[in-house]
Amino acid sequence: MDVSTADLVSELKGLRKGRGLFAVQLEKNVGPALRAAFGISGESGAAELRRTLSERLLPLIDSLPGDLRISLLAAFGLTEQARHPFYIDRVKWAASTLKRDARTVRRRIDDGIARLAELAVDGTAPDRPASHPSPHWHTEVLRVALTLEQPVPEVFEFRRVVADADDLTELDLALTLTAAGAPGRPMPDSDLQVDVFYGGSLVSRQMQSSDRVGLSLRLPSPLRKGERHDIALRFRARFHHPHYVCVPRHPCDLFDLHVRFPQPPPAWVGRLERVFQDDVRDASARGTPIEADGVGEIHEQFRHLTPGFAYGVRWQESVADATDT
Structure with missing residues (x-):
C-alpha cells in the first residue's frame, strides 16, 4: 500500500486522542496508513500495537528539535511525566516544560506530526539501536x-x-x-x-x-x-x-x-x-x-x-x- 503524507498526518493526529498510545482500545485509532507505514499486521492486539508504535515513533521523535520532541512525547503519552488521561492535560504539561502557552504547543505538535509523517513516508527514519548515544x-x-x-x-x-x-x-x-x-x-x-x-x-x-x-x-x-x-x-x-x-x-x-x-x-x-x-x-x-x-x-x-x-x-x-x- 502506498502511504500518502496527508493520510499519515490525519491518523497521527487521531492517535493523540484520549490517552494517546495508552488508550484502552488503541486498535480503533490505528488506521491503514499507520499500519502500512510501520509494518503493523491486522491481527495485532493493543499491547503489540503499543509496543510497535513506540519502537517506530521514538527514533523519529528523537531526531527532531527539542521543542518538537517534548511536544510530541507529551501528545502521544510517551513520557511518563505526561501520561495523563486527557490530551489537554498533556498539552499543559508540555507548555509548562517548554515555558510556552498551550496554543504554541499545539502548533508545535502539528508541526512535529507533519515532520514525522514526512520521515516515515520517505523512509528516512533513523534506525536507532538501543545503544545509540543520547544527546548527553x-x-x-x-x-x-x-x-x-x-x-x-x-x-x-x-x-x-x-x-x-x-x-x-x-x-x-x-x-x-x-x-x-x-x-x-x-x-x-x-x-x-x-x-x-x-x-x-x-x-x-x-x-x-x-x-x-x-x-x-x-x-x-x-x-x-x-x-x-x-x-x-x-x-x-x-x-x-x-x-x-x-x-x-x-x-x-x-x-x-x-x-x-x-x-x-x-x-x-x-x-x-x-x-x-x-x-x-x-x-x-x-x-x-x-x-x-x-x-x-x-x-x-x-x-x-x-x-x-x-x-x-x-x-x-x-x-x-x-x-x-
Whole structure:
C-alpha cells in the first residue's frame, strides 16, 4: 500500500486522542496508513500495537528539535511525566516544560506530526539501536545487586556512563517505587534512602510523580565527549510490589542483574523484557519463567535496552499467587 503524507498526518493526529498510545482500545485509532507505514499486521492486539508504535515513533521523535520532541512525547503519552488521561492535560504539561502557552504547543505538535509523517513516508527514519548515544550521555554497563534478605531491601548499583557531548557535569537519574495504598499517594522520604559510594555527589532529589524520584548526581569534573566514568550507589527501598525493573531514561548497552531472595525463595520468578512500565504492576505480565539457584539467587542480563521500557524480574511468593495470575 502506498502511504500518502496527508493520510499519515490525519491518523497521527487521531492517535493523540484520549490517552494517546495508552488508550484502552488503541486498535480503533490505528488506521491503514499507520499500519502500512510501520509494518503493523491486522491481527495485532493493543499491547503489540503499543509496543510497535513506540519502537517506530521514538527514533523519529528523537531526531527532531527539542521543542518538537517534548511536544510530541507529551501528545502521544510517551513520557511518563505526561501520561495523563486527557490530551489537554498533556498539552499543559508540555507548555509548562517548554515555558510556552498551550496554543504554541499545539502548533508545535502539528508541526512535529507533519515532520514525522514526512520521515516515515520517505523512509528516512533513523534506525536507532538501543545503544545509540543520547544527546548527553548513555550507560555502557549497569550492574545491580539486589538483596531481599534484609529488613529493608538493599540495591547496589555500579554504572559506567559515556558522555555523548562535551562538558557533561551532571547525570539525571531516576528511580520509581510503586507506593502502596491509593494511587497518586506521595511516596514518603523514608521509603527510599540513597548513598553515593563513589563517582559524584548527590546535589538534588525531587519527586517527578507520586512514585518517581529524580536524582541529580554532580560529577567530580566535566566529561568530554566519549569519556567514560564509573559511579556506585546504594539504595535502601521498601518494596510494595513484587518486582524490580530498570526503566532507562537514556540508552543502556548492558543491564546485569543479580537478585538474592530470602529462603525459601519465591514459588515463581519471571523475567520481564521490553515491557511497558505501567504493565509491570499488572499480575498478568508474568514474563518468562526462571528459577532461583540453590542459594536463592537469580542472575539475568539484558542488552540494548530501549528507553522507556521496563527490564527486570517479578516474583510470586506462594503457589496460590502464582497460579491465580
